[in-house]
Every structure is written in C-alpha cells, then in structure tokens.
Amino acid sequence: xxxxxxxxxxxxxxxxxxxxxxxxxxxxxxxxxxxxxxxxxxxxxxxxxxxxxxxxxxxxxxxxxxxxxxxxxxxxxxxxxxxxxxxxxxxxxxxxxxxxxxxxxxxxxxxxxxxxxxxxxxxxxxxxxxxxxxxxxxxxxxxxxxxxxxxxxxxxxxxxxxxxxxxxxxxxxxxxxxxxxxxxxxxxxxxxxxxxxxxxxxxxxxxxxxxxxxxxxxxxxxxxxxxxxxxxxxxxxxxxxxxxxxxxxxxxxxxxxxxxxxxxxxxxxxxxxxxxxxxxxxxxxxxxxxxxxxxxxxxxxxxxxxxxxxxxxxxxxxxxxxxxxxxxxxxxxxxxxxxxxxxxxxxxxxxxxxxxxxxxxxxxxxxxxxxxxxxxxxxxxxxxxxxxxxxxxxxxxxxxxxxxxxxxxxxxxxxxxxxxxxxxxxxxxxxxxxxxxxxxxxxxxxxxxxxxxxx
RNA sequence: GGCGACGUGGCCGAAUGGUUAGGCAUGGGCCUGCAAAGCCCCGUAACCGGGUUCGAUUCCCGGCGUCGCCUCCA
Numbered sequence: 001x002x003x004x005x006x007x008x009x010x011x012x013x014x015x016x017x018x019x020x021x022x023x024x025x026x027x028x029x030x031x032x033x034x035x036x037x038x039x040x041x042x043x044x045x046x047x048x049x050x051x052x053x054x055x056x057x058x059x060x061x062x063x064x065x066x067x068x069x070x071x072x073x074x075x076x077x078x079x080x081x082x083x084x085x086x087x088x089x090x091x092x093x094x095x096x097x098x099x100x101x102x103x104x105x106x107x108x109x110x111x112x113x114x115x116x117x118x119x120x121x122x123x124x125x126x127x128x129x130x131x132x133x134x135x136x137x138x139x140x141x142x143x144x145x146x147x148x149x150x151x152x153x154x155x156x157x158x159x160x161x162x163x164x165x166x167x168x169x170x171x172x173x174x175x176x177x178x179x180x181x182x183x184x185x186x187x188x189x190x191x192x193x194x195x196x197x198x199x200x201x202x203x204x205x206x207x208x209x210x211x212x213x214x215x216x217x218x219x220x221x222x223x224x225x226x227x228x229x230x231x232x233x234x235x236x237x238x239x240x241x242x243x244x245x246x247x248x249x250x251x252x253x254x255x256x257x258x259x260x261x262x263x264x265x266x267x268x269x270x271x272x273x274x275x276x277x278x279x280x281x282x283x284x285x286x287x288x289x290x291x292x293x294x295x296x297x298x299x300x301x302x303x304x305x306x307x308x309x310x311x312x313x314x315x316x317x318x319x320x321x322x323x324x325x326x327x328x329x330x331x332x333x334x335x336x337x338x339x340x341x342x343x344x345x346x347x348x349x350x351x352x353x354x355x356x357x358x359x360x361x362x363x364x365x366x367x368x369x370x371x372x373x374x375x376x377x378x379x380x381x382x383x384x385x386x387x388x389x390x391x392x393x394x395x396x397x398x399x400x401x402x403x404x405x406x407x408x409x410x411x412x413x414x415x416x417x418x419x420x421x422x423x424x425x426x427x428x429x430x431x432x433x434x435x436x437x438x439x440x441x442x443x444x445x446x447x448x449x450x451x452x453x454x455x
Numbered sequence: 456g457g458c459g460a461c462g463u464g465g466c467c468g469a470a471u472g473g474u475u476a477g478g479c480a481u482g483g484g485c486c487u488g489c490a491a492a493g494c495c496c497c498g499u500a501a502c503c504g505g506g507u508u509c510g511a512u513u514c515c516c517g518g519c520g521u522c523g524c525c526u527c528c529a
Contacts, residue, residue, distance in 0.1 A: 010459095028529075036529090043529035073527080155525070161457050162525050183526065207527095229529030239526085258529075259460095262522080297468065297478060303461085303522075310467060313479035320478090323492070357469050361477035371493055375486095426488055433490075444492050451492085 007255035026215040028228040031068040032092035036279040046258045048105040056395035065108035102283045114210040121205040133246035137176040141186035148242040155234040208239035226252030290314040296356040325400035333383035342388040403453030414450045
C-alpha cells in the first residue's frame with residue numbers, strides 16, 4: 001500500500017482510492033507559451049514515476065493532465081510576435097510532448113484543453129454567482145474568498161496572516177476587489193483578444209477555474225490525488241479548492257507536491273529570475289534517462305540541484321547499469337523468475353512515500369549481488385537477480401539498454417583477438433584491441449571470450 | 456512581518472536516538488599476458504553553542520547561514 005505525504009495533513013498517510021485498484025490523479029499541466037524548462041521536466045517525471053510504479057503494482061491509473069491554452073501570457077506573446085495566439089499554443093504543445101516523449105514520460109490518459117471547457121467554466125461561475133460566492137467588477141468576475149471558511153488550508157496560513165504580509169509584492173487585479181485575496185474567475189477581454197461569450201461579458205476564464213472544472217468534469221467529486229509543483233500549492237491549488245468548496249463539492253482527497261529544481265547557487269529556477277535551464281537543451285545534450293536517474297536519486301520533496309557535475313554523475317551511474325544489462329544479456333543465463341525477496345523489499349521501500357533514493361540503493365545492491373553470483377558461476381541466482389533489477393528499473397521508467405549488436409566484421413575482429421590470445425600472440429591481440437577501441441568500442445576480454453560494445 | 460524547509464565525508468544525496476545508505480569521483484588490492492569489466496578495501500561525515508539522555512548527526516532551546524511560500528511560476 002502506497003503511503004504518501006499529504007500537503008494538507010503534513011504527514012505521510014495511506015493513499016486511499018475511491019475504488020480499490022483504480023487511482024484517479026489530476027496533474028496541473030503546462031501553460032503553452034514557451035519551451036519547457038527543467039522544472040516542468042521534474043514535475044512530469046516525478047508523477048510519471050508514481051504512475052508507472054502504481055501500474056506496475058497492478059493499479060489502473062487514470063492520469064488527467066491539462067493543457068492551459070488560453071492565458072494572458074499567451075496573448076502577450078502573440079501580440080509581441082504578431083502571430084495568432086493558437087499558432088503559439090499548438091506549436092508549444094507539440095514541443096512539450098516531444099520533450100516529454102524524449103524523457104520517457106508516458107502521455108497522460110486524458111489531456112483536456114482549457115479552451116474545450118469554456119462552456120462548463122461559464123456554468124460553474126454562474127453557479128458561484130448564484131451562491132453569492134462571486135461578484136463582478138469592471139474587469140472581470142471574482143471569487144469572494146471570504147465565502148470559503150477554511151481558505152488557506154493548503155497554504156497553512158490564515159487569510160489574515162497572508163494579507164498582512166507580502167512585503168513588496170503588488171496586489172494584481174482590480175482595485176475594486178473586495179479583498180486582496182479574491183481572484184479572477186473570468187477576465188473581460190479587450191478588443192482583438194480571444195474571447196468567449198458569458199452572461200457578464202465577453203472574456204476568457206481565469207487560470208484557477210480551468211483546473212477545477214476539468215478535474216471535476218473528468219474525475220468527479222472526491223477524486224484521489226491532485227498533484228503538481230510546490231509552487232502551485234498556493235495560490236493555484238488553494239484557489240481551485242476554494243471554488244470547489246464554494247460550490248459545495250468535495251475536491252481532491254490527497255495533495256502531493258514536488259520540490260523545486262534549483263540552480264548551482266541553490267536558488268529556485270524560475271522564469272522571473274531568468275535562471276531557468278531549457279529542458280530541450282538537456283534532452284539534446286545528454287542521455288535523457290540521466291535526468292530521470294538524477295531525480296530518482298533525490299527525494300521528490302527535496303530541492304534538486306541540476307548542474308554539470310550532477311548530470312555527469314548520473315550519466316556514469318547509468319553507464320554502469322547499462323553495462324550490467326549488457327553483461328547479463330550476453331551471459332546466457334538459465335531462465336528464471338525475478339527474485340521474490342528483492343522485489344518485495346523494493347515495494348516496501350517505494351511504498352514509503354515513494355522513496356526512490358532507497359529504491360535505487362536497493363537496485364544497486366541487487367546489481368552487485370547479481371554480478372557476484374555470475375562471477376561465482378551461480379547462473380540461477382544471477383538470472384533471478386538480474387531479472388529483478390530489470391523489473392524494478394522498468395517500474396521506475398528506467399529502461400536499461402544492453403549494447404546494440406555490433407556488425408559482423410567487428411565480431412570477426414573480436415574472434416581474431418581471441419585467437420591471438422589463445423596463441424599467446426599478445427602483440428597481435430593488442431593491435432586488434434587498439435584498433436577496436438579506436439573505432440569506438442569497449443573491449444572486454446573474459447574467460448568466455450571477448451565482448452565488444454559501443455562506448 | 457507571518458508560515459515553512461534545510462545546513463551530512465571531494466561532489467551529489469538518504470535513513471536513523473547506539474552497529475554499512477547509495478551514486479559519482481579519488482586511492483589501494485584481487486582477477487587479467489596487459490587492459491577493460493567485475494569484486495573487495497580505505498575514507499576516521501554531520502554549521503555553531505547549550506540542554507535532555509547511559510548514549511544525539513538524529514529530540515529540545517538559542518544562534519549563524521541558505522532556501523521556499525505569503526496572489527507570474529512545475
């Protein structure tokens with residue numbers, strides 16, 4: 001049984017499912033107005049790991065993750081570049097899914113777009129109006145947060161405390177708001193801006209309204225888990241929840257938030273600080289699995305520093321694992337089942353708040369035990385352990401790669417090398433090895449012959 | 456100002472009131488004709504000051520430092 005830290009209760013507790021064996025998750029997706037950055041990558045990777053682990057555990061997962069394809073930022077960019085706004089959103093969405101594909105992130109089971117749910121959003125806002133929880137101003141429709149008694153549940157701060165602070169922050173929106181914490185449900189459009197009809201005037205939905213409508217629409221009341229980056233905890237998730245409460249509806253029953261990606265100085269990467277690193281660069285310059293590896297070796301709630309050293313270490317660790325997969329695939333081991341105890345222990349570790357760092361330690365341990373078994377000629381043990389390793393990695397979305405088959409000519413040179421060694425003609429053997437290495441191969445001579453693979 | 460997190464060996468990064476995290480890097484060894492791969496070993500880690508305790512990196516208090524949230528943000 002998976003136990004997860006819950007942002008509301010601030011404790012690790014069992015993740016309960018409305019329906020046994022079925023997990024319904026809502027993950028806040030991207031606003032498509034620019035390229036994905038490392039932070040987006042972390043969030044999607046963390047929940048991809050959760051999803052894969054649950055599915056591997058036999059749970060059927062429905063993962064709804066939206067695309068916010070109407071937003072002020074999109075309009076700003078369209079104006080700036082003098083392009084149609086939906087050309088930008090289409091382009092960015094396709095870049096997004098390409099990047100996620102490269103990272104090995106499974107496509108969500110549902111990808112609702114905000115623009116497809118505007119009608120339902122208008123209905124929801126009408127309901128809020130009729131319940132006296134919303135009001136109009138010159139520039140839009142706002143939720144009256146005073147109508148939500150436990151507003152601040154996720155922020156862990158009372159409304160008064162939140163309003164008293166803030167320092168140098170500017171309260172955005174209308175001066176006409178009843179309270180500074182009130183937020184826009186509907187924004188009236190200016191001429192030329194994309195807009196939809198509503199009883200209050202032409203406009204577009206507010207960000208917080210999209211997710212509450214789409215999550216309730218697709219998953220229904222009291223769905224199992226709502227997740228996203230820690231920066232969405234407040235105000236976004238707080239405000240989604242506030243709307244649901246004001247509607248008299250039960251919202252998510254468990255809240256999960258992942259930690260930030262920080263730069264080498266330890267500061268959060270954010271667009272406003274300008275220290276974001278583009279995810280596309282990472283995916284292009286490194287084995288994309290390295291990012292998953294790095295995240296697996298960090299707890300999902302801790303900040304993670306992504307830098308050259310870190311990525312390099314992950315690349316090297318991955319190379320070790322791939323080398324192991326390669327060794328096992330060529331060792332002609334007897335067939336067997338994955339080692340039961342090793343798998344059981346893995347579950348135990350993972351069920352404790354997705355302890356992937358512990359799980360990785362456990363996997364490395366199984367690799368070592370498997371290597372020892374093969375060195376000792378215990379093929380059955382080696383096979384059971386290596387199958388367990390592959391299964392555990394796969395449960396985390398980490399696909400190990402045995403080296404690709406090499407061409408026949410190279411295989412012939414490897415045989416030549418072995419022949420030379422057998423004849424104790426080491427000079428020739430060294431020449432052949434140098435030749436193969438120069439051609440970019442890793443050459444490993446063992447009792448069972450020489451293994452050649454691409455570096 | 457309010458709320459919260461964190462400060463671990465060269466780097467990254469966990470758990471934990473007392474006995475090995477793990478990865479990467481470095482060094483030594485075994486194996487090997489030499490390599491590579493694999494395995495083994497070493498590293499005398501816990502920001503500072505008090506306190507609780509037989510015993511604290513782990514709990515409490517205080518300090519210092521870093522970071523996050525308090526309506527752009529994964």
